[in-house]
Each structure stands twice: as C-alpha cells, then as structure tokens.
Amino acid sequence: MSAGRWLVRAASLAAALGLWQLLTSLDVELWLRFGQFPTVGEVASAFGDRLGTAPYWQDLGYSVRRIVIGFLLAAVLGVAAGTAIARSRWAADLLGPLMEVARPIPAIALVPVAILLLPSNEQGIVFITFTAAFFPVLVSTRHAVRALTPVWEEAVLTMGGGRLRVLFSVVLPGALPGIFGGLSVGIGVAWICVISAEMISGEYGVGYRTWQDYTVVDYPGVFVGMVTIGALGWLTSTAVEFLGRRATAWLPRPPERAPSRAVRRTAAPPAVSSPAPALEKEPVS
Amino acid sequence: MSAGRWLVRAASLAAALGLWQLLTSLDVELWLRFGQFPTVGEVASAFGDRLGTAPYWQDLGYSVRRIVIGFLLAAVLGVAAGTAIARSRWAADLLGPLMEVARPIPAIALVPVAILLLPSNEQGIVFITFTAAFFPVLVSTRHAVRALTPVWEEAVLTMGGGRLRVLFSVVLPGALPGIFGGLSVGIGVAWICVISAEMISGEYGVGYRTWQDYTVVDYPGVFVGMVTIGALGWLTSTAVEFLGRRATAWLPRPPERAPSRAVRRTAAPPAVSSPAPALEKEPVS
C-alpha cells in the first residue's frame, strides 16, 4: 500500500479521536449524550499511567495467550466440523441440530458451565473463548464449502481422487477464502467475549481488569481496557487477514483500482465523414 | 428433507440430552466434572415451571424484539459498510481502520457506553445487539465482495452499467451466498451477546433473567435461560438460513447426494476376449 494511503488511514483514526475529544469536552447532548463520557485526554492519561505498570503487561500476556489458544482450537475444530456438516449428510443430521442450538448460547451464560465443568479456571476461560470463535468459523466454513463450484470436485473425482483427496485438494483450498472470512470474524468474536470469559479468572487478563474497573465505575479505566482490547484485536485479526491473503493469493485482485480516466461513454459520434480507411495491407505490429 | 432425516436429527438431539442426563445423574468426574451440573430432569422441571408464567413470555417477547431490531439494523448497515470497504479505496482507508479497532471491543464493555450515550435503556440494548451482529456481517460481506469473479462485473461494464448498476446487478447478488453466511453468523453473535446487552435492561429479557439467575447462583434457572436462548437462536438463524437458501437458489446444490453404488474403481480388466464389436451402423436412440 502506498504511503499516501497509510496517511489517509492514520488521518481517519486521528479524526475520529478528534471528534470524540470535541464531543466529550463540549459535553454535546444532541440525542446522543457525550456529557458523561471521558475525554480522549482523560483516557490517554489513564492509558499512559497503566502502560508503565507491570500488571498491564501481565494482563495483556494472559489475555493474548487465552485468546490465541481458544482461537486456534476453534479454527481447527470449526473448519473440521463445518466441512463435515457441509459434506456429509450424516454429520449434518447428527451434529447440525446440536450445533444450531448450542450456537446462540451467550458467552456469559457459559461462565457457570465453565466453572462447573472444567477442572481449572484457565481451561474455563479458554473454553469460553473457544466457543465464541468456534461457531462463526463453523458457519462460515459450512457456507463456503456448500458454495463450491462442483466442477472442481468432479474433475478430481474423474482422476480417481477419493473423498479425502477431494477434501484436501478441492474442498479446503476452494473454501479457503470463505474460511478465512470466518476466521477473521471468529477472532473478532473471541475478543468481544474476552470479558465474559475472564469473569472466571479472578486474577489476570485485560477483560478481567476492564470489568473490575467498571465495578468501581472507573470510566477512563474501562476505556483503557476497551482501547487495549481494540488494539490487540486489531493486531490479531490483521494477522489472520494477512495469512488469509497469503493463502488465497490465487484470487484475482484488482491492482490498484485503475482510475477511469477520460471518457467512458463517448458522446454522439462525429458526422460520418472520415473516409473508409485503406483496406490494403497495413503493418500492424 | 425426508422423514428419515428428521428422525435422525431428532434422535441426535435426544441422544445428547440422554448423555447429559447420564453424566449428571451419575456425577461423572473424568477430567470434565459433571458432579455439580443440574440434570436434564431438574432443568426440565424448572423449564416447565417457567413456561407457565407470564414473565417468561414477556421476557421472550422483549428479547426477540431487541434482537430482531438490532440484527436488522446490523444487516443493512453491515452489508452497506462491508460492500463500501471492499469496493471503494476511500471507504477502505477511511472506515477500515476504525472498524477494525472497534470490532473486537467486548459487548459488555459497551454497557457503560450505551448507558451514557443513548437516552433510553431499550436503545442501549438494541445498540449492543446491533454492534454484536454488525461486525460479522461487515467482515463476511467484505470478504464475499472481494472474492467475486471479475468477469461478471466486466460484462456489466461493457453493457454500459455504472457503479450503481454493477453494485445492484453484480456485487450484491454475487456476494449473496457469502453475505448470508455473515448474516447467519451475525444473528448467532447477536444472541451470544444478549446477556451483555440486557444487563442494562433491569427488568425484562431472557438474557437479563438468565444473568439474574446466575447472580443468585440458580443453576437450573440459568440452564432454562440457555435452553430458551438456544431455541430462540435456532429459530431466528433457521429463518435467516431459509431466506438465504431462497435467495441463492441459483447455486448448484447436490440433490440428495447420490450414493455411490457399485464399483468406483473397476478392478483389473477381464482378459481381452470380447470380440471387437461390429462397427457397422447400429441404431442408437
């Protein structure tokens, strides 16, 4: 990407921050009410204070580890289950209904389940993160696999490929763009459930800390948590998108979208005057 | 779908319930610890008790209304924003970074924001539900639009179609399978955040009730909530999937997957004995 585009992107973020600062420092209250919102300055100074402390980085480390483990599990199992459901009638009939009923169960509602079911709190947290990311990956994979062009599979079948071969040579690579869409959504959903998951924690984690800050109504602290989670989420999802772009490099991608110069629709043709061009042999190349 | 398949599906759910009953009533504790889990019977009786009460149905009504409004908003805006980001460099540069940073922000962390920002509690709840569903829809749409076969757009361009025409005749219909994947994920995520959203409520809502039951550690109540949310989520996502299947009816779909009878790989050929068949004119049809 060009330097100019990076600039635009940075400017966009800066403008958003500026708007926030403006709205909150002027206590604007036009339908939306910014009066009680912390200003950017307050959040930034709280952020600065936290950045220097060891617990901040400890929280960060814990959360990232939990999310990454949960997400990796979700990626592997989600792709596997999604593919199975899309490809096998038995899997669709046996797993499908269970998955569909389990899918909407709220992350926080899993807090007691995780506490009761799993031997340790860490496992409980990873379990909730996993669940959050698992279903988006599963559903996207299922959709992507179902939408595959059938002729690819047919080609491999006529070469004597079996189910496994079709799976690894056609289904997975062909569904990869859709699967990566699901992974990108999945990592996002894992983060949006990090507070719910870390409610179990009792000790560390960005989500845990944010909720603790909220219990003492420390809004700048809550915003520091939100910003931190936003940044971490951005990093992880950028990593996923980057991998995705590498893995689906075969997809046609417009270079930099060609600016359409000049006329698109030529106006009324000029009067038919130009003489028919010479039809004799012309040099071409 | 055949009656047989419905049977298998029902059996699968029943088996899962049976397993749960077995594990909990025997207090199995092999790594996973079912000892403290409520049994199916306990949950069912709590469920039965609740079903008969008016508040149960009131909660249901509130939650469904909130989710549906939030989801519809998310569907419309998510598809619009996702398409814009995928198609326009400016949109990608201006909105992209903001969206990526805002995307992972936890639903619960939005509780104070929603309360401070929006005039009424209902709006706050819808806002959180909306946010939960918005990003999955956006990301899936963006991926689907980016993966479109370019020749479709080129065809419409050579017919003189402008940007809008390409949008409505190519981009949206072509991305529809992916978009519906995103909508299906989105409605699921909206439900998994219903508790976070309804923390604001203070009065009604399935999510609210479930959390309330948890704050008094009433496990059968929590499970009733989970089952209710599971069922509602299933209904809504089935509706979305159904619409999706209608809208993308043009996709090739295997009939009922043809069971591969007989030989797939013929064994070693029989000894070359069959006489060359008559090459004279044979009747064919």
Place this chain on the structure above:
Amino acid sequence: GGTAGAEDSRTVTVTVGYQSKTINTVTAGTLLRSLGYFEEELAARGKKDGKTYKVKWQDYATGAPITAQMTAGKIDIGSMGDFPLLINAARGKQLGQPTRLVSVTGYNLRGGLNTVVTAPGSHLRSLADLRGRKVSTSVGSAADGTLVRALKKAGIDPEKGISKLNQQPSVGASALTGGSVDALSQFVAWPGQLAYEGKAKALYDGADLNLPTFHGVTVREKFAEKRGGVLDDFLQAQRRATDYLRKRPVAAAESVAEETGVPAEAVYLYNGAHGIATFDPALRPELIAALKKDVPILKAAKLVGDVDVDSFVDPEPLKRATHTPAYPKAGAAKSELWVKGQDSTRTFDSPKQLLKALKGAEVRAAYVPDTLTGTLWYADRAVWVADGSDLRAFVTPSHAKTYVERHTGARVVGYADAVRLAS
C-alpha cells in the same frame, strides 16, 4: 489450577475468593492479602508439618461468582455480604457443597452500610418521593433488602410503587450518571464513592432501619473438616489484619485504595476509625439475629428456599483460632478530620468543632456523623442544620427535615454557610 485443596502429598493450595471492591471485606481480602498475614501463618504451619502451603487469591466483582466457584469446589474460603451469604448457604447445601459462616469482617449495627442515592441535581428529597420513579438496585443484595424494607416503611409498595431496575451495581451507577434511573440503592463503597466523586448525593440512609448489616467469611464445610488448621490460620490472620486496621486505619485505607482504585477518602469513610463499618470478626448475636430476619425477604423474592441460619453459622473455628480478647461493641461515631500528608486523623466531639478546625487546614477529607443515625458522611456532602449556635450534620435531607421540624428555630444551611457559622 484453582482446584481447591489440590495437592500432591507435599503441597497444599488454599484458594481464597474475595471482593476487593466491596471494601467492607478487606480484613479477609485486600488488606489481608497485602499484609501477607495468612501466608505467614501458613508458613509457620508448614514448618511444623513439613508441607508447603500456597494461597491463591481470586478477586471477583460480586459474591455470585465466589459462591459459584465454591459450589464447584474451586474456592475454599470466601467473603461476601449478608444477603449473598444466605444465597451461599442455600446453594451450597442444594448442590452438595455445604458452607459455613465462620467470621464477620465488618458490620454496622443500624444498617448504615446501604444507602439510596440520587443524581446530584435531583429534586428528590426523601424516600417517599421515589413513588413511581425508577430505582436501580441489585436483587439478592443487602441493598435491595434495605430498599424493600424502607419502601414498606414509607408506605410504598416495593413491587408496584416504584419501577425497580435490577442491575449490577456498576451498571446502576452508570444508569444514575446517564440519567436513565432516578435513584440507586447500593451497598458498601458505591454510595460513598459516588458521593465522593460528586456523581451522587444521599437520599436515604440505611441506618434509618436500625437493622444490623454486615459482611462475613464463609468456608466450604469439606475444606473446614479436612483442613481445620488452615482455617484456623486464616481466622487468626484475619484477626491480625483487623487489629492492624483498627490500629492504623489511615494506612489501611490508603493501602486498600491503592489496591482497588476506590478513592482512599471513600475507603476511609467506611473503614476509618469511626467509619460506617466496624471491623470485628466476632459472630455477634445481633448480627445473626439480623441474618435470620433477612431470610423471609429473600424467600419472598423467590431467591432461596428455607435457610437454616443456625446450622450455617459456625462459631467454633473462630473460638479455636483467636485467643485475644474480644473487641468492644461499636460506639458512637465522631467527627474526623484527615489533613493532607497525615497518617492519622484528628477527632472532634462535635461537627461544629470540626468545621472550625477546617479553616486554614489542608483538608484531605472531613467526616461528620449523622445526628440521628450516627452514620458517618463527608462534611461537604452532608446536609447542615443551624440550631441556635449549634451546627448539626445529616446524611440526607429528610433527616435534616425531621430534625428541623422537631426543633423550632433550626434551619437548613449550606455547607459554606455552616463553615462560616462555625468560626
């Protein structure tokens, strides 16, 4: 892992659940942890029996997750308020992990730990004004109990007379700030903290009910039986922490503030020398009696069935563990002035004297007791009444009104006027 009591033969891990933000439990949580007394006691025990003892501290926002973890056998010792304790007792029994109340952390004999507050600019003057208004509280907490009882006393039907929003305390605080509720009934730390930050003012003082409230320590029965010694150590450590808090209240408050993010001034309001809470591990009979009176309220809200308080309360371990003499019962509160940079406060016999002393002092915080209930409050947030030459402080406007009605010539004055009058 948090597998409570998990051990190889040599190592014993004890998991303690606490609520750092509920500062009335600091002697079994935040303060105890930072003082390290429990670890000290266990180390001594370890020297004797050759085992290694480890403590896992887990900090939660409310009592519910602690109870949840206890029923799953993952937390051994937990601390929480009186209503959550009853839920803890009920669920523990129900789920085959019975628990016992073994000590109290802090108490207030009149119920001053719970307060109903409104937004600073609110026009509401008394509890009766709440009729038809939106009030946020947490169902299943002592604050809800206070609200229900107070409304009944004021002749308002707690079900229909107001519109009650059941919210987490922090959600309720946001709702109050955001203006979507008219009042907030909450327990320790929130009212004091919100008032200190200028986000709320007191509307109703829980002490009006004259019913004791407290926080206590609960332990899993199985743990208590298996590791009675460790429990003794805990109670011993708690007692030492209580001693420390009573001896050095300012240092304790500052340490707690540091750990929790609650302003030290708000911590001191509750945990100070004459703070609203009195710290004493003893299971006083009046507290147990009050606990019994709470059961019907929870039952009416269909939150628990019957709770057998007598079998829940177990005074034996405390008797076994502590050998120091009991503390006296909480006495009358006094005015306190906390001057910046000081590690102890000055005490005054009357609010007027405190106001006088304010002049020229670099005040960190000034506290005055309510004339009617004795509940401590910030001098600059209190409602002042000039009665002749005397100056009297009240937590809520309705207290002041009551007083003014009874005393001819008395009138409500602003804080600035009061300060002026005092000198």
Place this chain on the structure above:
Amino acid sequence: MSPTSTASLRQGAELALEDVRLGHHEGQPLPGTVRLRIAPGELVAVLGPSGCGKSTLLRTLAGLLPPLGGQVTQDGSPIGGPAADRALVFQENALLPWRSGRANVELPLTIRRLGREARRNVADGWLERVGLSEHAHKLPRQLSGGQRQRVQLARALAGQPRAVLMDEPFGALDPHTRAGMQDLLVDILRGTGATVVFVTHDVDEALHLGDRIALLPSGEVLTVPHPRQRDARNAPATTGIRRRILTSL
C-alpha cells in the same frame, strides 16, 4: 428510447489502435505493438495462434484493460473505460449465474432503462433469433456450452452497441448452428452498421465474415476479396488468401 428508433440513428464506431502495447498487469507485456484502424461498420476478423493476445486485444478495445503503451481511440477520442458503445462477447462464460438466460439478455436493456414489457419482448426476440426460446428460463449452469455462448451473443447484441467485440463466439457451435449464427450476424450488421471485431480460429469463417483479416502476432492485415458471399468460398482469390493465412499462422 425504443430499440428500433435508436437502431436506425446509430452507426458503427471507428476504432483505432496506435502503437498499442498489450498485456496484463500481472504478466509481462506481449511482444510488439499493434497499429490498426477499423472503419465504422467494418468487420475485422482476428486470427492467431493460441495465447498470442487476441483476447487481450479485445479487452483492450473494450476498455477493460488499459493499454501498456500507445493509444486506443474510438471516433478519435481515447477510450478510458468500458461503455455500452462497445459490447464484448467474452471467450469464457460471462453470464451472471443467478439470472436465467432471459434475464441475462434483458440486462443491457435494463441498463438502457427499457420498460419491463419492452425488455421482455426484445429479449425474447433475441433469444428466438439465437434459437433458445425453449431454454430462456434456464440458469446458465443448466445450459449447454453452445447454448451459453448464444445467450452471450444475444446479450451483447441486445444492447445495440456501435461496436461488437466477439471472442470466438461460435467456437462451441456445431456447423449448422454456426452457419445460422453467421447469417444472423451478417443480417444484424447490415441493419445497424455496427463495427465488428471478431476473433475466430476458423479460417473459412474469417474469410466469409471479415472485410479484413488481422493476423496476430505477425501484424499482417489482409483484405478479403469477397466478404459475406457464401458462393465465393472456392473462388481463386479466396483460395489464394486462405493459403497465405495458413502458412502465415
């Protein structure tokens, strides 16, 4: 704007490539440059070995690919992008898979804002002319290869372009259908005077339809002695030029 009225007003576009360097943004540019002027109403057949750049040439003329060098003009003004003026019949399947054959043919008419009724009538007329009335309701994937090609043809012509760029439009057709389509094309062009650039692998087809034949990559442009006369197939001039083409390819 009824289809007939516009048709009579319109006329073929003049297309010109001046020292154009062809290529795709991903690969290397194709060797050599192309210079070619196509008069309004002229039909130029393009012949050349597989992979020599015929499709690239058509896409460049259509405005889909910017030339890597030189200038591409229509009626003297540079071509900056695709336009309804220049229809392209793609070599690959470019039908929208979610639209029936008929709906695909209606597309350019929708773009020209024809009413629902008119659209349908015009589309049905075209589908009948390409022999697909019975298959109009089918989705592209339910059509045979040749049927798809004919739908594409109908779609391109339905837009009444001033220039038609066709990339092997009859490649998947049997001789009989192919002859029918050729006749159709000749008919239409007589009516509208559209300019045609036509890629084919069939030398006889090129000799029958073209006014001139451009040979890629050599760059020779040959004038066809008897364009669009079926009986001229074995005329000596035709045989001579056929031989020249076959050696040249």
Place this chain on the structure above:
Amino acid sequence: MSPTSTASLRQGAELALEDVRLGHHEGQPLPGTVRLRIAPGELVAVLGPSGCGKSTLLRTLAGLLPPLGGQVTQDGSPIGGPAADRALVFQENALLPWRSGRANVELPLTIRRLGREARRNVADGWLERVGLSEHAHKLPRQLSGGQRQRVQLARALAGQPRAVLMDEPFGALDPHTRAGMQDLLVDILRGTGATVVFVTHDVDEALHLGDRIALLPSGEVLTVPHPRQRDARNAPATTGIRRRILTSL
C-alpha cells in the same frame, strides 16, 4: 508404479451404454435412449447440434451423472461413479484455480502417489507436449482460453486413463495448434491403447480422428473409412460420409 511400466500394462476399457436415458436431475430427461458399445482402444467421435446432450453423454460415461434409465458399463460391470480409469476433459474450465498449470497437471499423478520428483518430470513432459512449457507456472486465470484447454488435456492424459472422454477439447485452438494436438492424441492412443470418446463440432476432425462417428440425437453410428490418415481427407468415401453427416445434423 512408474508411469511407463503401467502404461504398457494398461489397455483400453470397453464402454457400453444400453438403452440409456440421459438427463440432469433438475431438468427433463433428454428424449430417446442411447445404445452404444465402444470397443477397447476404439475412438468414437460424437457429433450433434448444440444442446443435444453430448456433454451429458460424456458425464454419464464418466460416472458423474447417474443415467435416468438403462445401464452404463465398463468391461461389463456397471459404472457406479467416477474413477481414474475414465478421464474427462471438460467442456468448461475445470482447472483448479488455486493451482498453477503445472500443479494442475500434477494432480492425477499425486493421486496415483507418484513421488514429488517423478510427478514434476511427468507433468513437465506433458506440458511440453501441449506446447505450454513457458506457461507452466501461470494460474489458470492467467492463461488464455486455448492454453487452459491444453492444460486440461495434459492433465487428463497424465493420469494414464484407460478411457479418455473429451468434450470439444480443441474447440478454442487455432488450426495449427489443433493439428498438433490431434497428432499428439493419435500418438498417445497408439502407445497406450486407451479408448476415446470425443465430442467435436468439426466434421473433418471427426472424420480424421474417429474409428466411428456417433450422431446425436438421431442415433446413427457411422464407420469412418480411413481413420487417422491425413491424406484420406478428400478420398471419395470420406467425402461421401461427410456429406451424409452434414445432411444428418
């Protein structure tokens, strides 16, 4: 299992259709039934108008479409599904878009568990034979239409099938390249003795390559007098049969 050793062991499959009713599960069945026996090593060309069911026939033979009636057998046993025995060159682009041309050709070899090295050598050999050595690294979308067709051909042949079903494999090729491919095909079949069913629209191609020609939908099967002899093009028997085909279509 080296490619050469298997090649010499293998021989053509015998394919037979007995009163087969063709069709797709979505549409109506095609009219009539097909009866056709193809001897091992025989090359049958299939001719017929667009949309008559040629592709459907090939897909049925490949085992991709279950027949709606009748029986399809290979060497006497019913065909239950696709198998490596019967390679299909699809009419549409059936290359896997995420694999380069070479990787596509390697696919059947991977399935036959050839080693990495051998796979690459064999694939490169095939790509050279179809004239695409220089384009081996390109993705399908970076190839021209004719190049894609040739990659498909190479891929089908690389699998050393006992029967090759080809759906207009040379449709997008210029005459020169086409002739080369025809020769290649003849060469290969001589070597391996594979059975070939070959859909084409080019009557001369059918007459040159086929042992017999099946005309759809009429059902006639004609024996070619001088198969695979270039000089027999204008022989009287050939001319006669050509005329018959053209009237019959």
